[in-house]
Amino acid sequence: MPQNGGPHTFSRPPKVNVAPPQTLTFLFTDIEGSTPLWDAQPEAMRAATQLHNALLRGAIIGHGGNAFRVVGDAFCVAFSDAASAVGAAIDAQRALRAQDWGAAPIHVRMGLHSGSVEPAEDEIFRGPSLARAARVMSAAHGDQILATAATVALLDRKVPAGGVLRDLGDHTLRGFARPERLYQLVSPGLRSEFPSIRTQEALRTNLPPSLTTFVGRAQALTEVREAVAKSRLVTLIGSGGTGKTRLAIEAASALTGAFEDGVWLVELAPLTDAALVASAIAGALGARAEGEVLPLTLIEAALHGKHALLLLDNCEHVIDDAARISQALLRRLPHLHLMATSREALGVEGESLYRVPSLSMPGVEEVHTSAEVLASEAGALFVERARAIAPTFALTEKNAAAVARVCRRLDGIPLAIELAVARLGALSVEELAKRVDDRFRLLTGGLRTALPRQRTLRALVDWSYDLLSQDEKTVLNTLAAFAGGFSLDAAERVCDGDVSKETTVLDIVERLVSKSLLLSEQRQETETRYRLLETVRQYAGEKLVESGQADPARRRHFAFFLELAQSGSIALHGPLALEWLDRLETEHDNLRAALDWSADAAPADHARLAGAMSTFWDIRGHFTEGWGRLERALTEHPARDRARLEALLGAGLLAYRLDHTQRSDDILTEAIALAQELGETRGEVDATLSLAYDRIWQGPGAVEPLALRARTLARTAGAASREGLAVLVLGRAVMDRGEYARAQALFLESARLLANAGCVLRAPTAIQHAGECAFEQVELTTARRLLDDALLQHRRLGNVHDAAATLRMLARLALNEQRLDEASAQSAESLRIFHALHDPNCAARSARIHAQVLCAAGNPAGALSYAQSAAATFREHGSRVELTGALRIVGCIQAELGERQAARRALLDAIDAQGGVTFDGGLPRLLEAIAGMHPETPVAPVLLGSAAAMRNHWKLPMLQAEREEHDRWHVAVRAAHSDGDFDRAVSIGQALTRDEAIQNARALLRDVASR
The missing domain is CATH 1.10.8 (Helicase, Ruva Protein; domain 3)
Structure with a gap:
């Protein structure tokens, strides 16, 4: 319950008609002393809270209120008029008092205040009215109802349910300078006698009033209060500027009612002499020294038998004396509680630590609302x-x-x-x-x-830095070489030689963590990660440069991460690929920092590191970044050596991903030549395989010889995983020839070879392509099984590119089975990923499928832009086969929209794109579409005959979605011709060659266009 100075911002209650500005009455409630009740009787309290909530809701609903926020047992309620709010409060208290609570007696305090609120554009209430209602509630005792003069004025002193008002006089609420006249609602059946209410006048404290709103940290405030209830010493620790003092004061303010003998703030920051800690505490309590009486004795006398809370603020520079005196007071004063703020723990027996984190921040994405x-x-x-x-x-x-x-x-x-x-x-x-x-x-x-x-x-960071020992300063400076975080192993390697013989890097790291200059994070059960706040890192980096040790530190940092990346580049081709992908992802910021430093300082090492990173960049979709770094490495390191070969292999792969086709071809051709010069057979295999992939757009004839050569080289080198990859590429060539059964067998063989070689990274891609071949053969159950398996493995590995490609195939499968919502979600997600990866060709393939899905869902207008976008990309970058398919879809959609002339132009472009193509499984659908759009022409049934002959020759089964389209075109053409004419024309078409059929289609379209 944000009842004591928190950020009173709540969602606007939908059931209260607020036409700003308008006066509402707010009722705030919570259970007095609920924390100890939960600790003592958790089961009873659980049942009691459920009943409590039900009773309050009944009273609120009965009087037309809206509980716009409920946190645990705390209710925030808005009413359109004061009488309803008062009536609800009285009825709720009566209902609560009528219950037998057993082991968990419930006593609820309530506060009422009326004020004007103005919802902002985001429909969130803000302002002092809500804060004042919360303060009124916190001043009440359990079973008591308090109201402000603002609410009483609206009642015109007429209290519902036979109640009367008891004037309690003016009181200063915590955080408000102006006194507030408070009233107690007294009504038959309710308890009427209470101790003095808990306002500034009744509570003993020297806590300063808040001059600004306490923003956020509602959860932290609750946790600190609960910690104080459970422990007699709670120390809030954290780095400078994180708000330890403000949080501690807000928590102490919220606890004033729990300590009848006072809550006292002791400010230690001004002290320059640690021996004055006890005097500062005595002074805060108002205890004045007499004669030779020691300050500690004065404190004991002032707090003897008292239930009080002391807040010792800013202990870090007097840590030893603060710890000694805290321990002494806790031992001698059994009812005393202490709260402290410090950048490190006091180290006192029984101390409970609460680390104050930074505020929660917006996400890392570039665009924010x-x-x-x-x-x-x-x-x-x-x-x-x-x-x-x-x-x-x-x-x-x-x-x-x-x-x-x-x-x-x-x-x-x-x-x-x-x-x-x-x-x-x-x-x-x-x-x-x-x-x-x-x-x-x-x-x-x-x-x-x-x-x-x-x-x-x-000055804030200077304060913490100046309190460090020389070893601590040296290690902190060196740690600035890291980016994003680091392991203890990395710190020990990079900081080697930075500490004196009497200590270790581990000791220094632990001390920096304890002093809140270094954060520790448990990433996995077996590893702790450390990181510097960016402000501390920048400061330490400046100190590192001033010390003259920046270059040696960064050289050690680079050496560690080059070794890591090279180990990872090998491991990624084995059974530990997932573990290493995650490890490299975790260290990506450090690897980037190492690349940035080495680009100028050590070009050959830079090329080695960039080359070692290329497989990781490919799998995790860092195409643009990887290509940029590798291209620079090639420019800066022209030497004909192994380092350049590694950079060439990576650059060729990523250039292909980004559709820099000719550049990729040139790079990989050079890589093959360099590998042969160096006698690097495995490097030659890798370059040959990548070149085969790069030339897929040229057709199977360009790919198959390269794949066969790579397989031979891999066998010679005894590289089983590379042999599996060669079979994978060979399968792609065979698939593009339309031999789906043979291709599927090759993909499954590839998956087996890769799995046997422990290459978990690429085996899912082979399974994915096997699923695609099953789909093309209308083996839909097998296709779904293989594609689902591939998607699961791609996602587990974080292979976003191939996961997106698999989603696209699953969208085709869902489209064929008329599961349009599923197909739309999958094709849209695939398209989004490829756009993010800056892969235009793959994005165009997904856009083409998404267009088909939208068209099937009855949205041809929406589908057209996706289909046209795909066609434009294929015209610039892709293969003729893919361009033909996209243009066919554009033409069909335009025809459906009544744009007949535009449809004919698109179909004519599709026919013209067939030049030089040897196999296109989509050509029969194109011929059928042209015929179906011009059913009355003599050539239409001829084209249907040619399409049927091609399907039979190429053994192309029809999917359900294709069959529906096929049948629609056939019905339209047959209806326009006599049976005899139709059959004769179909027979003529069946005898035509592929090129003759294309010529007939082109002639038909040009003839119609000329009319």
Whole structure:
């Protein structure tokens, strides 16, 4: 329940008609002391809470209220009028008091306040009215109903249900400067006598009032409060600027009612002498020294027998004395609780640690909506503080991405975000986002009233850095060479030689973690990862350069990750491929950093690393990045050596993926020649296989000789996995010739060879193509089994490219079986992935299928743009066979839309694209479409005869979707001719050669167009 100074922003209640501005009455409730009840009686409390919620809902609904937010046992309710709200509160208390709660007695406190609210564009309530209602509720005791003067005024002092008002006088609510007149609702059947209410006047505390809204961290606030209830010493730890102090004060403020003898803040930041810690505590309690009485004795006297909470803020620079005194007080004062903030643990027996994280941040994607930014804590804080600095500031769809970038680049650190927002008086959000990487010069505008170390970002980090030992500083500086995170093994290798003989890198890493300068994250059960916040990394990087050790550190970093990448490039062809893919993905930022450094410092090593990364880049879809890095490596390293060969192999593969066909051909041709020069048979096999793939668009005749040569070379070299890949490529050539049964057998043989060789990476691709061949033979059960298996394996490996290709085939299967929703989802997802991978040809294939799905779903207008897009891509990049298929679909859709002339042009272009093509399994459908669109012409039945003869000759079975189209065209043509004429024309067509049939179709279209 965000009842004590949290960000009171709730969804607008749909059942209350709010025409802003309008006054609503808010009822806030929660169960008093629920945490200890849950600890003591969890089962009883579970049942009691369910009954409590049901009773409250009944009272709320009975009076027309809307519980617009319910968190556990806490209700936030809106009413259109005050009388209804009061009536609901009284009825709810009566219902609650009538129950026998048994082992879990329930006592609910309630607060009422009326105020004006204005829903923002995003339909979220904000403002002091909700905060005030929450504060009123927190001032009440269990079974008590409190109301503000604003609510009482709306009642005109007429209380429903026979109730009366008891004036409790003016009270200052926590976080509000203006006193509030409070009233207790007294009604028959309700408890009427209570202790003094829990407001500033009744509670003993020196906590400062909040001058700004506490944004986000509702969950953290709850967790800290629960930790204090369970432990007598809770230390909030975290790096500088994460908001430890603010969170601790908000939590302490929320706990004032739980400590009848007071909650006291002890500010240790100003201390320059650790011996003054005890004096600072005594001073906060108002205990004055008399004579030679020790401060610790004064504290004991002031708190003897008292149930109180002390908040020791900023302990890190006086950590030893703060720990010693805390332990002494806990032992001597059994009713005392302590909360502390520090950048490291106090190390006291019984201490409970709560690590304060950065604020939640917008996602890593480039495009953000305003709603996504506001949903993050960092984004909400930015917007809240920006409105205070610049009242005209508004979060829009245009600037949301810039706000998200600022929040992410500043690691979600509250202080850093507030320092950044202070610049909005001089910079736009977009300008701020461009400059945020220069954070130490940019973020210098802190409040004059802030502690000196909180006025600039550099001073904040200086404070932590200056408290480190020399070994700790040296290791921290070297760790700045890492990017994105690292393992302990990597840290020990890269930091080798950075520490004195008396300690180890592990010791230093543990100390940096304990001092909140290094974050540890449990990624897997067997590995801990470490990372620096980007602000700390940039600072340490500057110190590394100043020390003169940047180049040696980055050279050790590069050596470690070159070794890792080279091991991975070998392992990716074996049974541990998935494990290594994930490992390389985890270390991708470090590998990028190593590539960036070596590009200028060590070109040959840069080429080695880029080449070793190429298979990973291919499988995980990093085509554009990989191609750019490999192309640079080839330019910077012209030497005829193994390093260049590795870079050539990778560059050729990725150029093919990006459809740089001629460039890929040139690169791979050079790779074959270089492999032969170096006597690298396996390199020659790899280059030959990639070249075969690159030439698929030229037809089976260009591919098959290369595949056969690669298989021979692989057998000679004893490279079983490469032999399996050669059979895979051979299968592609045979499939493109229309020999689907033979191709399927080759793909299954390839899968077997690859599996036996332990090559789990490529075996799924062979299974995928076998499924495609089964589909073309209308073996639909087998096709689905193989394709589902391939998709599962592709996704497990993270092979996004081949997963998208498999989705496209599954969409064809679903389309054939009239499962159009499934087909649409699969083809759209496939298209999205290929667009993201910048693979135009594969995207065009998916667009062509998606067009067919939309057309089958009755949306030809929507389908046309996808089909035309596919045709345009194939015209520029693809094969003639694929262009023919796309143009046929364009023509059919245009005909359905009544665009007859445009349809004829598209079909004529499709016929013209057949020049030089030896096999196209889609040609019969094209001839049938041309005939069906011109059924009355004498040539139409001739074309049907030619199409039938081709299907029979090439052994092309018809899928269900094709058969429906085939039958429709046949019916139309047959109806336009006598039986005798139709049969004679069909017989003529069956005797025509492929080229003669194409000439007849072209003549028909040109003849019709000329009329």
